[in-house]
Amino acid sequence: MLLMSSETTKAVQDQELAQLIALAAQGDQTAFATFYDRTSPQVFGFICKILNNREAAEEVTLDVYTQVWRQAHTYDQARGVPGAWLMTLARTRAIDRFRAGAVEQGRIESLDAAELFVSDGDTPEQDVEGQERRRYVQRALAVLTPEQRQAIALAYFYGLSQSEIAEKLKLPLGTVKTRIRLGMMKLREALAPYETGLTP
Numbered sequence: 001m002l003l004m005s006s007e008t009t010k011a012v013q014d015q016e017l018a019q020l021i022a023l024a025a026q027g028d029q030t031a032f033a034t035f036y037d038r039t040s041p042q043v044f045g046f047i048c049k050i051l052n053n054r055e056a057a058e059e060v061t062l063d064v065y066t067q068v069w070r071q072a073h074t075y076d077q078a079r080g081v082p083g084a085w086l087m088t089l090a091r092t093r094a095i096d097r098f099r100a101g102a103v104e105q106g107r108i109e110s111l112d113a114a115e116l117f118v119s120d121g122d123t124p125e126q127d128v129e130g131q132e133r134r135r136y137v138q139r140a141l142a143v144l145t146p147e148q149r150q151a152i153a154l155a156y157f158y159g160l161s162q163s164e165i166a167e168k169l170k171l172p173l174g175t176v177k178t179r180i181r182l183g184m185m186k187l188r189e190a191l192a193p194y195e196t197g198l199t200p
Helices: 002-025 029-051 054-074 082-104 110-117 124-141 146-157 162-169 173-198
Strands: none
Touching: 002 029, 002 054, 002 082, 029 054, 029 082, 054 082, 124 173, 146 162, 146 173, 162 173
C-alpha cells in the first residue's frame, strides 16, 4: 500500500511539473519560477557533481533554466517524465562545460574524468574488470607524447571531433589528425600485451 502511495505521489508530482512546463511554454513567468524553485536544487547538485566546481555549476544551472524557458514548448510528456527531460538538458550542458574547461586549462584528466560516464549498473565483477582495463590503458597512455595524449583524450574521452580539437587547440587540422593517428598506432602497440585483459 505504501509503495502504491509513493508511486501515486511521484505521478502527481510529474504531472504538476509537466503542467508548469506547459504554462512556461506559454510565457507564464510565475509557473516557470515555481518550476525552478522545485527542481533547481537537484539540478544544481547533479551539475556540481560533474563539474566539482560550485561557481561553474551555478553558471551552468542558470544556462539550463534559460534553455528550459526557451525550449519549454519542445517538451513532450509522452516521451518521458519532466525530471528525465530536465536532467538530460543538465547533463548535456554540464558535459559541454566540462569539455570546454578541460581544453581551456590545458589539462586532461585522462580516464579519471571519463569515469563520470560509466554506467552505475555495473556488477562488482564488472567494476573490477573495468578498473583493470583502465590500468592497462593508463599504462599505454604513458608512452605517448603529451600532445598525442591530449589529442586522443579530447577525441575519445571527451567526444570532440578532429575539427573541434583543431579549433580548441588553435592547430591545423592536419596536425591534429597526425597526432591522433600516430598516437593510436603507439597505443595499439603498447596495448598488445594486454589484449586478453581488454576483451570484455
